[in-house]
Amino acid sequence: MSATRSPAALRGLRDAWVVARFDLGESLRSRKVLIFLALYAAGAVAAAVIFTEVLQDIEEALAEQLLVARTSQPGSLTQAVMEAPELRLVLVRLVRDEELADALLRVPPIALLYHWVALTFAPVFVVFTSSDAISGEVSTGSVRYALFRTDRTSWAAGKLLGQTLLSGVGLALGAVGAWIVGYLQLASFAPLETAAWLARYVVTAFFFAFAHLGLALGVSQLTRSVPWSRALGLFALAFVFGAHGWLGRDVVQEEAPVLAASLQQIFPAAHRLDLWRPSLWDGVVAMTVLAALGFVYFAIGHLRFARRDA
Amino acid sequence: MSRFALRLKGVEKRYGKTRALDGLTLDVPRGALMGLVGPNGAGKTTTFGVVSGAVRPDAGHVDVLGEGPFDPARHAGRMTVLPQDCALNPSSSARQILAFQARLQGLTAKAAAREADRVLELVRLSDRAGSRVSQLSHGMKRRLAVAQALLGDPELVLLDEPTGGLDPHLVVAMREILSAQRGQRTVVVSSHILADLEATCDHVAFMEDGRCQKSGPVEEVTRRGALVRIQLAEPMRLEQLAAILDGRDPELEGDVLRYHLSPGEDPAEVQRALLPALIEAGAGVLEVRLGESLEAAYMSSRSRRDDR
Numbered sequence: 001m002s003a004t005r006s007p008a009a010l011r012g013l014r015d016a017w018v019v020a021r022f023d024l025g026e027s028l029r030s031r032k033v034l035i036f037l038a039l040y041a042a043g044a045v046a047a048a049v050i051f052t053e054v055l056q057d058i059e060e061a062l063a064e065q066l067l068v069a070r071t072s073q074p075g076s077l078t079q080a081v082m083e084a085p086e087l088r089l090v091l092v093r094l095v096r097d098e099e100l101a102d103a104l105l106r107v108p109p110i111a112l113l114y115h116w117v118a119l120t121f122a123p124v125f126v127v128f129t130s131s132d133a134i135s136g137e138v139s140t141g142s143v144r145y146a147l148f149r150t151d152r153t154s155w156a157a158g159k160l161l162g163q164t165l166l167s168g169v170g171l172a173l174g175a176v177g178a179w180i181v182g183y184l185q186l187a188s189f190a191p192l193e194t195a196a197w198l199a200r201y202v203v204t205a206f207f208f209a210f211a212h213l214g215l216a217l218g219v220s221q222l223t224r225s226v227p228w229s230r231a232l233g234l235f236a237l238a239f240v241f242g243a244h245g246w247l248g249r250d251v252v253q254e255e256a257p258v259l260a261a262s263l264q265q266i267f268p269a270a271h272r273l274d275l276w277r278p279s280l281w282d283g284v285v286a287m288t289v290l291a292a293l294g295f296v297y298f299a300i301g302h303l304r305f306a307r308r309d310a
Numbered sequence: 311m312s313r314f315a316l317r318l319k320g321v322e323k324r325y326g327k328t329r330a331l332d333g334l335t336l337d338v339p340r341g342a343l344m345g346l347v348g349p350n351g352a353g354k355t356t357t358f359g360v361v362s363g364a365v366r367p368d369a370g371h372v373d374v375l376g377e378g379p380f381d382p383a384r385h386a387g388r389m390t391v392l393p394q395d396c397a398l399n400p401s402s403s404a405r406q407i408l409a410f411q412a413r414l415q416g417l418t419a420k421a422a423a424r425e426a427d428r429v430l431e432l433v434r435l436s437d438r439a440g441s442r443v444s445q446l447s448h449g450m451k452r453r454l455a456v457a458q459a460l461l462g463d464p465e466l467v468l469l470d471e472p473t474g475g476l477d478p479h480l481v482v483a484m485r486e487i488l489s490a491q492r493g494q495r496t497v498v499v500s501s502h503i504l505a506d507l508e509a510t511c512d513h514v515a516f517m518e519d520g521r522c523q524k525s526g527p528v529e530e531v532t533r534r535g536a537l538v539r540i541q542l543a544e545p546m547r548l549e550q551l552a553a554i555l556d557g558r559d560p561e562l563e564g565d566v567l568r569y570h571l572s573p574g575e576d577p578a579e580v581q582r583a584l585l586p587a588l589i590e591a592g593a594g595v596l597e598v599r600l601g602e603s604l605e606a607a608y609m610s611s612r613s614r615r616d617d618r
Contacts (some may be wrong), residue, residue, distance in 0.1 A: 008383055011383075011416075015414060018410065018413045018414055019414070022399075022402070022406075022410040025402065025406070026399050026401050026402050029401035029402060029442075030400075030401040031401075140396065140397035141393060141395060141396025141397055142396060142397050142398055142399055143364075144359075144362070144364050144391070144393040144396045145391075145393070145396065145398065145411060145455075145458060146411070146414060147362070147363060147364050147382075148362040148363060148364070148380070148382070148385070148386070148389060148390065148391050149382070149386050149387070149411060149414035149415050150382050150386060150414050151382040151383065151386075154382075307366065308366070309359070309364065309365045309366055310364045310365075
């Protein structure tokens with residue numbers, strides 16, 4: 001049996017892809033990850049359902065104010081709701097940017113909601129599902145079947161890629177669920193426009209999730225204990241959000257504005273707002289930085305994994 | 311090409327205050343089927359870990375296939391390992407796992423699938439190829455773990471307790487699988503079942519406290535070319551024997567008679583002379599063998615060490 005070994009540079013990539021495909025398959029076959037995926041999709045669907053009900057309440061109130069007939073299906077007065085000055089005011093306060101607020105008001109509301117849910121909950125989901133991706137294999141010893149066949153970097157990169165694909169599947173499922181809810185529940189639903197915006201938001205949310213995935217797999221390489229890696233993952237998540245929030249406080253910004261603003265850039269939350277911007281360039285820059293952050297977090301953990309016993 | 315498939319020199323590994331390997335020096339000749347024998351905690355599993363790159367040694371030198379320490383770039387696909395007590399991914403099927411591992415060894419998808427089926431047949435798991443690992447019994451999982459070590463055409467195979475947890479008939483099958491590797495590749499196998507190792511291995515190494523106490527060809531370690539061991543039905547007195555054996559100088563320990571061959575002395579000739587004389591004198595002969603059993607050699611090596 002002759003093995004065809006490609007040149008060293010390509011071999012690492014090939015092995016990482018082989019590991020990623022197997023890891024994705026193993027994850028999708030495992031009940032634990034399936035439950036998480038189902039929860040994720042259910043969360044997006046539930047948020048969409050709740051949103052449509054809230055929308056109906058708002059529309060009913062609006063109908064009373066405008067003295068028009070009440071609607072049985074939400075979304076009939078969506079345009080009126082989106083044009084309401086109160087909503088614009090709320091959005092401006094939220095994003096602190098009038099231009100961005102105006103742009104968001106032109107986006108189908110179900111897509112806006114999906115993006116908000118994905119950016120809020122995807123980091124938690126990826127930390128829950130992936131912070132034991134490497135420590136789990138080290139603790140059970142199954143990593144030892146792989147490490148005499150490929151190098152540690154290719155194997156760990158393959159695990160990162162596999163979990164990235166998995167989070168992509170989760171985000172896409174959530175988007176499909178949100179679109180279906182909108183299609184079934186909203187009267188003035190624009191299927192193609194909503195689908196296009198959802199597709200765009202799946203991509204932006206994917207990059208935001210990737211930064212946190214890098215964090216999760218980074219800490220997963222620090223220990224062979226599954227409970228420890230989960231705890232470290234949650235701690236790291238709390239830290240990156242907490243530190244970003246702390247650096248953004250007025251007191252800190254006044255004391256050291258340049259340093260605080262610079263340090264904020266190493267946390268994914270600093271780039272979240274740019275993912276909402278309609279300009280493609282802003283989005284691409286933010287996604288590039290988020291991808292780089294994910295790789296850096298992963299690489300820091302890998303420095304330890306590459307040197308320790310597996 | 312190096313004469314040795316594996317060389318370890320002064321290898322040390324500590325876990326906290328425990329010295330798992332304490333200056334281990336061991337040579338495994340290319341093509342050998344070597345048994346690694348030692349009590350729990352002797353360092354056998356750590357040795358396999360160090361050789362396969364999973365465990366980082368604190369000191370010493372490891373030379374795999376004459377090309378320095380293990381490096382996947384040089385050795386992937388040329389060395390395979392059966393690690394001890396390591397779980398296989400539970401949600402995948404036996405075939406999926408083997409095909410994945412074969413792919414990592416550099417095989418194409420098609421060749422990997424063929425290879426997975428070949429080794430499943432070898433360990434008699436073809437009928438469970440599609441079963442998830444979580445649905446397999448302990449023995450089946452062990453056979454699957456052995457199967458992955460036989461994927462491809464490795465030059466060096468390390469097997470840590472391959473027969474642990476297997477039914478007796480599967481132990482026999484495993485022995486046949488091991489014997490079939492002779493001449494094709496170098497195999498290092500650790501086991502507590504010395505009779506298995508004696509039946510299959512041509513080299514042996516005794517390990518204790520992280521060091522190799524003794525190693526060499528089984529013939530040499532068990533002194534097959536230097537000793538005729540005769541098990542008598544009942545103990546005899548040395549004077550009785552001296553009269554029977556006509557000037558030969560045996561060693562008697564209870565009901566076991568040991569005759570040390572002189573250099574060049576033909577063991578068959580010795581047996582032709584000794585056995586009729588013993589039988590004529592009414593001494594029942596239960597067993598005649600060349601050298602000690604591996605178990606006896608191991609125990610005597612341990613007792614000599616304890617005496618020191």
